[in-house]
Amino acid sequence: MNKQILLFFILITACSTNIFSKTIRVGNGERVTGIQQGIDMAAAGDTVLVTEGHYRQGNIIINKPLILKGINFPVLDGENKHELLSVKSPFVTVDGFHIQNSGHSSMVDIAGIKIYNTHHVTVINNILENNFFGIYAQQGRLCTIQNNKITASSDETHLSGNGIHCWKSDSIYIRNNSVTGHRDGIYLEFVTHSEVDRNKVQKNNRYGLHFMFAHNNSYTENIFRNNGAGVAVMYTRHVIMKKNRFEDNWGDAAYGLLLKEISDATIEGNHFEGNTSGIFVDGSSRIEMEKNIFKGNGWAIKMQASCMDIALEKNNFIGNTFDIGTNGSLVLNTFKNNYWDKYEGYDLDKDKIGDIPYRPVSMYSMIVERNPPAMMLFRSFITTLLDKTEKVLPSLTPENLKDDYPLMKPLAL
Amino acid sequence: MKKIIKYVIADILRNKIIIAYTVFLLAMSLSVFNLEDNASKGLLSLLNIILLIVPLVSIVFSTIYMYNSSEFIELLVSQPLKRRTIWLSLFSGLATALSLSFFIGAGIPILIYQPSSTGIMMLLTGLLLSVIFVAVAFLASVTTRDKAKGIGKVILLWLYFALLFDGMVLFLLFQFADYPLEKAMVGVSALNPIDLSRILILLQMDVSALMGYTGAIFRNFFGTQAGVIFAFLVLMTWFIIPLWLSLRKFNSKDL
Numbered sequence: 001m002n003k004q005i006l007l008f009f010i011l012i013t014a015c016s017t018n019i020f021s022k023t024i025r026v027g028n029g030e031r032v033t034g035i036q037q038g039i040d041m042a043a044a045g046d047t048v049l050v051t052e053g054h055y056r057q058g059n060i061i062i063n064k065p066l067i068l069k070g071i072n073f074p075v076l077d078g079e080n081k082h083e084l085l086s087v088k089s090p091f092v093t094v095d096g097f098h099i100q101n102s103g104h105s106s107m108v109d110i111a112g113i114k115i116y117n118t119h120h121v122t123v124i125n126n127i128l129e130n131n132f133f134g135i136y137a138q139q140g141r142l143c144t145i146q147n148n149k150i151t152a153s154s155d156e157t158h159l160s161g162n163g164i165h166c167w168k169s170d171s172i173y174i175r176n177n178s179v180t181g182h183r184d185g186i187y188l189e190f191v192t193h194s195e196v197d198r199n200k201v202q203k204n205n206r207y208g209l210h211f212m213f214a215h216n217n218s219y220t221e222n223i224f225r226n227n228g229a230g231v232a233v234m235y236t237r238h239v240i241m242k243k244n245r246f247e248d249n250w251g252d253a254a255y256g257l258l259l260k261e262i263s264d265a266t267i268e269g270n271h272f273e274g275n276t277s278g279i280f281v282d283g284s285s286r287i288e289m290e291k292n293i294f295k296g297n298g299w300a301i302k303m304q305a306s307c308m309d310i311a312l313e314k315n316n317f318i319g320n321t322f323d324i325g326t327n328g329s330l331v332l333n334t335f336k337n338n339y340w341d342k343y344e345g346y347d348l349d350k351d352k353i354g355d356i357p358y359r360p361v362s363m364y365s366m367i368v369e370r371n372p373p374a375m376m377l378f379r380s381f382i383t384t385l386l387d388k389t390e391k392v393l394p395s396l397t398p399e400n401l402k403d404d405y406p407l408m409k410p411l412a413l
Numbered sequence: 414m415k416k417i418i419k420y421v422i423a424d425i426l427r428n429k430i431i432i433a434y435t436v437f438l439l440a441m442s443l444s445v446f447n448l449e450d451n452a453s454k455g456l457l458s459l460l461n462i463i464l465l466i467v468p469l470v471s472i473v474f475s476t477i478y479m480y481n482s483s484e485f486i487e488l489l490v491s492q493p494l495k496r497r498t499i500w501l502s503l504f505s506g507l508a509t510a511l512s513l514s515f516f517i518g519a520g521i522p523i524l525i526y527q528p529s530s531t532g533i534m535m536l537l538t539g540l541l542l543s544v545i546f547v548a549v550a551f552l553a554s555v556t557t558r559d560k561a562k563g564i565g566k567v568i569l570l571w572l573y574f575a576l577l578f579d580g581m582v583l584f585l586l587f588q589f590a591d592y593p594l595e596k597a598m599v600g601v602s603a604l605n606p607i608d609l610s611r612i613l614i615l616l617q618m619d620v621s622a623l624m625g626y627t628g629a630i631f632r633n634f635f636g637t638q639a640g641v642i643f644a645f646l647v648l649m650t651w652f653i654i655p656l657w658l659s660l661r662k663f664n665s666k667d668l
Contacts, residue, residue, distance in 0.1 A: 251629075319454070371586050375627040376598045378615060379457070380608065381465060382579040 027051035027074060035076075036060050039068070050074045050097070058082045065091035073098040073127060078112075080104065084131075085113045093122040102131035104159060111136035111161070112150075115143060123148060133161035134182065140169040145177060152181040160205065162187040166194070174199060181205075185227065188214040197221055207232040207258075208249075211239065219244065224256070230275065232258040239265045248274045255280040256297070259287070267292060269413070277302045278320070285309050293413055294318070299325045299365070308332035316410045317341060323360035326398060327369050335360070335403040339410045347408045358406040361397045363390035414502045417489070421506025422513075425478070431514050434470050438462070438518025446526040456527055456535065460614060463519065463539045464607050468546045469571050471511050475550035476567045478507060480560040487668050500663050504551060504656060511543045531617040538610035541648045545606050546571075548652035552659040555666065578605045595627045599634050603644075606651045613644055 026038030027050045035057055038048045044065045052072040059082045062068060068085075075098045076084045084099050099112040111133035115121045119141035126148045128134045134150040137143055150163045163179030166172050168190045178200040179185040185201035188194065189212040196219035201208040208224035209231040211217065218240035224230040230246040232255075233239055239262065246256030256275035259265070260282050267289045272278035278297040281287070283306045292315045294300035300320040303310065305328030315338045317323050323340055337353070345354035364383040367374050377383050390397055425431055441462055449455040482503075489499045519539060523532040550567055557563035582601060586594060602608045616635055634640045 367583075371590050373594045373598050373627045374583060374586050376602055376608070376612070376631070377579050377583060378611075379460065380579045380611060381461070382576055382583065384461075385576075 021045040021047065023047045023049060025049045025051065027055070028053035035068075039064070039066065042066050059086060060084065061086045061088060062092050062094075063088045065089055067093040067095065068097075069093070070096035070098070072096075075100060078102040078131070083110045083112075083114055087113065087115045087121050088118060090118045090120045092118075092120075093124070094126065095122075096125045098127045098129070099131065100129040102133070104132045109133050109136060109161060109165070111165070114138065115140045119143070122146070131161075133165050134163040134179065135165070136161075137164075137166040137169050137172060140166065140172060142171045143169070144173045144175070146173070146175045148177045150177060150179045150182065162210075163201070163204065166191045169194070173197075178202070179204065179208075184208075184210040185224075186210070188212070188217065190214065192216050195219070199223070200225075202226050204228065210234075211236045214239075218242070223247070224249070226250075229254050229258055230256040232260070233262050233265070234258075234260045236262045237264050241265065241267045241270060243269045245271045246273070246275060246278070247271075250274070250276055255302075258282075259284045262287070266290075271295070272297055272300070277325075279303075281307050281310065283307065287311070288313070290314055291411070291413055292316075294320055294323075296320065298322065302326070303333065304328070305330045310334075311336070313337050314411055315339070316413055317360070318410065322362060322365040322368075324401065325365045325369055326361055326401065329398040331398050331400040333401075335401070337405050337407055338403055339407040340403065341410075343406050343408075345406065352408050354406040354408055357402040357404045359391065359394065359397060359402045361401050362387045363396055366396050414498045417499065417502035418506045418509070421503055422510050425507065425510040426513075430474060431510065434474070435514040435518045438466075438515065439522065442519045442522035446522055452527055456523075456531055456618065459519065459523070459535065460611070460618075463535060463542070464611055465575055467515060467519075467539055467542050468574060468607060471543045471546035472550045472553075472567045472571050473564065474511070475507050475547045476554050476564055479503075479551065479554040480563060483668075490668060496664050497660060500551075500660050504547065508544045508547045511547060512540050515539050515543050529617075531614065534614050534617050537645075538613055538648070541645070541652075542606060542610055545648065545652040545655075548655040548659070552655040552662075555659045555662045574605055574607050579608065582608075595630045598627060599630065602631075603647045606648055609644055609647060613641070 024038050024042050024046060026032045026035055026048060029051060032038050035050055035055060039062055042048050047067040047069060050070045052074050054075045054077060056077045056079055073096060078084050078101045080101050081103045084102055085094060094113060102112050103110045112128040112131035112135060113123055114136040115138060117139040121140060121143045123135055124146045128148060128150040130152055135145055145164055152160050160183045162184040163182040164174055164177065164186045166188050170192050172191060172194040174186060174196045176198050180202050182204050183206050185204040185208045186196060187210045191214040194217045199222045201222060202225045204227045206228045208227035209219065211233045213235050215237045220242040221244065223245045225247045227249055228251065230249045249256050255277045256272045257279045261284060263285045265287045267287060268291055270292045273295045275297045277299040278294045278301055280302045282304045285308045287310045289312045294315065294317045296319045299322045300317050302325040305326060310333040312335045317338060317340045319341060323342065340358050340360060343354055343358045345356040347354055363386045442459055445458045446455045490496065520536045523536050549570060553567045553570060554563050557566055602612055612631060613635060616632060635644055
């Protein structure tokens with residue numbers, strides 16, 4: 001009896017793939033060579049397998065729920081004219097393609113893979129090379145973009161689009177992708193409730209990750225290296241940023257993390273190393289920065305006087321040229337229990353908290369802020385002298401910008 | 414000429430002050446590298462030593478040495494020797510001796526602990542600064558007959574190069590804050606060998622902080638190979654011109 005039931009189930013599962021959805025093989029060496037033709041033949045829920053080869057078939061439109069899968073990364077070549085894959089149906093999976101040379105245009109956003117006004121689209125394991133935009137989601141919902149490798153090589157900003165671009169979308173999951181050489185690595189505009197995790201974003205012309213009016217998103221464990229600026233978060237509320245690494249974002253206007261007009265954000269456990277400015281904060285409020293490491297940056301944090309209610313707690317500041325830079329004397333932010341390697345105080349009661357407050361803004365950093373050419377006197381004897389006198393009698397540096405409870409030992413982060 | 418150089422070097426190397434200077438530099442650089450937990454911080458402390466102590470010792474020691482050996486110089490002049498030979502050999506002797514003690518005191522620890530481009534830049538600029546301030550001392554001592562006045566003069570000169578010049582630059586920067594002075598700063602930095610050395614070393618060290626707009630201009634200029642060569646040529650002229658002026662003065666000086 002048991003055996004019969006088992007057999008029945010095996011038969012059911014074996015048949016179901018054949019009966020309810022079929023697999024269509026298309027491509028070189030198959031009966032059907034056109035990928036679009038294969039998609040047109042397929043019914044909803046089918047799988048279209050594309051064999052290995054180099055395809056110059058222009059724009060391919062996916063207008064029904066199906067799985068489009070490449071075997072051994074078939075190359076879809078847009079010959080610098082076409083958009084390659086246009087997804088216009090929900091429940092579509094695009095898996096395992098090598099997509100290259102999409103068209104360029106200043107009128108429409110041509111992408112390697114573009115998702116039009118739909119939901120539940122999955123784009124995984126693709127290689128995108130030298131496209132205008134890499135993966136573009138326009139009014140998408142519940143889409144997943146995962147394990148893609150996106151590269152471009154254009155040096156001119158107007159000729160290159162963004163690696164992953166999401167516009168007016170909701171609940172997009174962007175995971176484990178690597179984006180190199182685009183304008184912005186990942187760009188989110190009017191995108192909500194999305195997650196950006198474990199991506200590796202490097203050498204993009206402008207920002208590694210760019211948020212505009214994108215509320216309630218989170219990004220964690222990403223690596224942003226060598227971009228024009230690491231991450232720009234602009235005009236956004238409720239962003240959670242955790243465990244990311246911001247490295248080597250060098251240049252005149254380069255920042256590890258740029259925060260402009262944002263509020264209610266959490267920045268926790270990130271690592272900022274070797275940036276011109278680790279974080280640049282302008283006009284922002286209610287931000288909690290906790291347990292971050294700032295190491296070897298020019299300025300660890302540049303905080304404009306237009307910020308309020310920013311709480312810095314339990315961060316490590318190690319080997320930065322300047323710890324904090326600011327442009328005014330108004331301070332509405334709090335600093336507490338951070339470790340500053342430049343702290344010269346003492347701890348008589350042995351509670352591991354320094355007895356005198358630490359002032360992270362040096363006289364010289366104020367001078368440089370007001371008069372940038374003064375950078376020429378960097379680390380000269382006279383600026384050291386000025387800093388020391390300023391520490392004794394603060395006049396130019398903001399009186400209230402201080403950490404009253406600086407730690408004596410670095411935190412183990 | 415060789416004989417005089419040899420004599421001067423042997424004379425100076427036996428000098429207690431020079432030995433103390435070498436030992437001081439050695440102790441300083443070894444302790445700096447051993448005490449600081451990260452090597453870049455060690456280099457930074459060493460930077461201040463090189464930019465302040467090396468010029469001070471070079472200029473004051475050479476001046477005192479020149480005054481003390483005035484009788485020896487008179488003796489040499491009475492011999493069938495060209496004044497030019499005497500002066501240049503004295504200079505070579507002093508410059509070699511001071512460079513040697515800098516090399517032993519600071520150069521060897523740098524090469525052991527930080528054989529990076531920063532370290533090598535520091536070593537080269539330190540050697541050049543030693544030579545430059547010997548030349549400045551020669552000019553000061555040949556133009557002033559009185560010993561006390563001469564020493565006072567060189568201390569003032571050191572103060573000017575180490576501190577007052579930077580103060581003046583800062584003052585000018587604030588006076589002319591409305592003008593774009595970034596490019597002019599490259600030229601201004603050439604007016605002071607200590608500043609020029611500092612910038613050369615820092616461009617190897619704190620790249621991220623110097624990448625501001627001014628930093629970028631400095632980097633574009635001094636960061637390239639041509640810029641580094643230009644900077645070294647400027648540093649060379651900084652000892653060639655004082656030396657040449659002092660030589661001209663010495664040739665016609667009534668001893």
